[in-house]
Amino acid sequence: MIISIAGEKCTGHGRCYSVADRLLTDDDDGFVVERGTSWEVADGLHDEAAAAAKACPEGAISIRDA
Template sequence: MFLSIDADKCMGHGRCYMSAPGLLSDDEEGFVAQRGQTVEVPEGMREEAQEAADACPEGAISLRVAADTDA
C-alpha cells in the first residue's frame, strides 16, 4: 500500500501526522513533512494510514495498492 499527499491540497491542519505519528511527521512550518510525496506504508501500519487519510479535511491524502508515478 502507498500513501500519497497532494501538496496543493494540504493546508497544514496536522490531523494526519497526529493520527499516524509512526508514519508521518511535521515540518518546521507545521505541514506534514511528506507533503508532495508518495510513501510506502509498512504492513503493520495500514490502519494508521487509513486513519490519517480519513482525518484530512482537505482530502489531500490518498491510499493506493500500487505506487502512483504522478504523485
C-alpha cells in the same frame, strides 16, 4: 499499500500526523513533511495510513493497494 500526499492541497491542519505519528511527521510550520510524495506503507502501518487519509479535511491524502 501506497500512500500519496498532494502537496498543493495540504494547508497544515496537522490532523494527519496527530493520528499517524509513526508514519508522518510535522515541520516547523505545521505542515506534513511528506507532502508531495508517495511511498509504500510498511505492513504494520496500514491502519495509521487509513486513519490519516480519513482525518485530512482537505482530502490531500489518498491510499491505494500496491
